[in-house]
Amino acid sequence: MARKLKCARCGVDLEMKKIDFKYFEVEIAKEIPCCPSCGQYFIDQELAEGRMRAAEMELEDK
Amino acid sequence: MGAIGKMTTEQKQIIGKTRSICPICGKQIAAERVKIGEEIFLEKTCPKHGFWSTVIWRGPVNFLEWIGESAALGDDENLGCPYDCGICGEHRQQTCCVLYEVTCRCNLACPYCFAEGGLGDDIPMEQIKADLARLIKPGQTFLQLSGGEPTVRDDLPQIIRLAREMGCKYIQVNSNGLRFADDEPYLAACAEAGLSFVFMQFDGTSDEIQIAMRGEPLLERKKQAIDNCAKYKIGVTLVPTLVPGVNTDDIGNIIRFGSSLSPTVRGVHFQPVSYFGRYPEPPANADRFTLGELLAALPLQTDNGVKLTNIAPSHCDHALCGFHSSFIVRHDGSLLALTRRDSGGCCCGATTAEQNREYIGRRWQRSADESPCPEDADDFEKFLNEARVYSFTVTAMAFQDAYNLDIERLRQCSLHVYDEGRIKPFCARYLTLSGGQA
Ligand SMILES: [Zn+2]
Ligand SMILES: [Zn+2]
Numbered sequence A: 001m002a003r004k005l006k007c008a009r010c011g012v013d014l015e016m017k018k019i020d021f022k023y024f025e026v027e028i029a030k031e032i033p034c035c036p037s038c039g040q041y042f043i044d045q046e047l048a049e050g051r052m053r054a055a056e057m058e059l060e061d062k
Numbered sequence B: 001m002g003a004i005g006k007m008t009t010e011q012k013q014i015i016g017k018t019r020s021i022c023p024i025c026g027k028q029i030a031a032e033r034v035k036i037g038e039e040i041f042l043e044k045t046c047p048k049h050g051f052w053s054t055v056i057w058r059g060p061v062n063f064l065e066w067i068g069e070s071a072a073l074g075d076d077e078n079l080g081c082p083y084d085c086g087i088c089g090e091h092r093q094q095t096c097c098v099l100y101e102v103t104c105r106c107n108l109a110c111p112y113c114f115a116e117g118g119l120g121d122d123i124p125m126e127q128i129k130a131d132l133a134r135l136i137k138p139g140q141t142f143l144q145l146s147g148g149e150p151t152v153r154d155d156l157p158q159i160i161r162l163a164r165e166m167g168c169k170y171i172q173v174n175s176n177g178l179r180f181a182d183d184e185p186y187l188a189a190c191a192e193a194g195l196s197f198v199f200m201q202f203d204g205t206s207d208e209i210q211i212a213m214r215g216e217p218l219l220e221r222k223k224q225a226i227d228n229c230a231k232y233k234i235g236v237t238l239v240p241t242l243v244p245g246v247n248t249d250d251i252g253n254i255i256r257f258g259s260s261l262s263p264t265v266r267g268v269h270f271q272p273v274s275y276f277g278r279y280p281e282p283p284a285n286a287d288r289f290t291l292g293e294l295l296a297a298l299p300l301q302t303d304n305g306v307k308l309t310n311i312a313p314s315h316c317d318h319a320l321c322g323f324h325s326s327f328i329v330r331h332d333g334s335l336l337a338l339t340r341r342d343s344g345g346c347c348c349g350a351t352t353a354e355q356n357r358e359y360i361g362r363r364w365q366r367s368a369d370e371s372p373c374p375e376d377a378d379d380f381e382k383f384l385n386e387a388r389v390y391s392f393t394v395t396a397m398a399f400q401d402a403y404n405l406d407i408e409r410l411r412q413c414s415l416h417v418y419d420e421g422r423i424k425p426f427c428a429r430y431l432t433l434s435g436g437q438a
Helices: A045-059 B003-007 B063-067 B125-135 B156-165 B178-182 B184-193 B207-214 B219-231 B251-260 B291-301 B353-364 B379-389
Strands: A015-023 A026-034 B012-021 B028-036 B039-046 B050-057 B097-101 B142-146 B170-175 B197-201 B235-239 B265-272 B322-324 B326-329 B335-337 B391-397 B415-419 B422-425
Touching (some): A015 A045, A026 A045, A026 B379, A045 B379, B012 B039, B063 B291, B097 B125, B125 B156, B125 B415, B142 B156, B142 B353, B156 B170, B156 B184, B170 B353, B178 B184, B207 B219, B251 B265, B251 B391, B265 B353, B291 B391, B379 B391
Parallel strands (some): B097 B415, B142 B170, B170 B197, B197 B235, B235 B265, B265 B391
Antiparallel strands (some): B012 B028, B039 B050, B326 B335, B326 B391, B415 B422
16 A cells, blocks of 8 residues: 555544455455444455456356 | 056156157157156156156255246247257257267277267268368357267377367367377377367276276276376366266265366266167166256265255256356365355346356366466465366266157257257257167
């Protein structure tokens, strides 16, 4: 992270936190920025449309 | 088995209607799916040749739930099936894979064999060239080179090269693997010519089973064939023909054997025995192993490594024709399931043949890049890498014969055979009537 991101809702600095993404029987852990106050986490576009989308494709039934 | 006499005294419940053929005269006739106790039968009566009842499902897996909302045959639909086939305008599915026989010769004489092995002359290369030019759609075609045993032809590498040059997307050889075990330069030539993967007949993990099925103790040569394929990065899918009492207790062992050889072995493709070719008398129901029994056996024999919730009925073909299930083989050898069966209520309908072809082709082919992830890769990247390299599928296809043929299934078939200029569904092409008449 080059810049410190702030939560749009709370105005608090985001902190990196390990999140478990669960897809059926598959669990993938990834550190992503979270708001320590409201718990919302932020997935950047590159992750969402890249690796995350590709992982979902593997798990989709065709 | 005195079972048939006993069953008639039990309550019969009609749970579906379709059409089939008379196994003697071949005439299309009405058929019913009938539940008797825990078993489902396909029952039909020919006005001339009488009543036929063939088991199509056994075991605890719910039949109606499994088939879901498949489109029933309309009264005026597919009346010419399978005789007008080629494929007709009423066929409901595109071609997923097309099978092409390059020879009818074989180097084994199996007690259980689909192909009517014979001598006969091989198709000349010029004819093959003309046939392939007709059937290949560049960038799309998934070609299965079959036989007989295709590796009895010394010019198989040239055929593969030809198909590759014509733009075949996937080229699979259906083989017993013996020549690949004994003749490494031949396999090297096939690989170099553009072979994508091998569909290898593999009926069991013991020589006892190999002898019962193929008449010879073939296990060591099968292992050698897989070793050789590993050297040339050719993926292998193991294909057991399941015969009750012969290898139906070996289902879990075959999956364990296959997954222990990941990434060379890409999966296991089960085929419950069907009765093509000449048989002196109709096969008894005890000689059949239904898809329902296979589904029930998978979790039992794999210590729940393959669970029912991981297995999805075929969307490309009919649900009674097969299923698929995709896994990653983890470092400890266990299977991580990627497939989840929709718990009913699916609205998306059938899968296109193209989707199915890519799903299967991508998994049966070894990954071109098997290098491990870089140190700093995140868990998403590691997952994607493993899913590509250590992919393992458990699939099945239940072929139909004259006794259990169901037109509702046949019209949705996506596995096609090139037959003298025409494309026919597999089970229509190999259909033989009781007298041996094709
Ligand atoms: Zn917040
Ligand atoms: Zn008849």
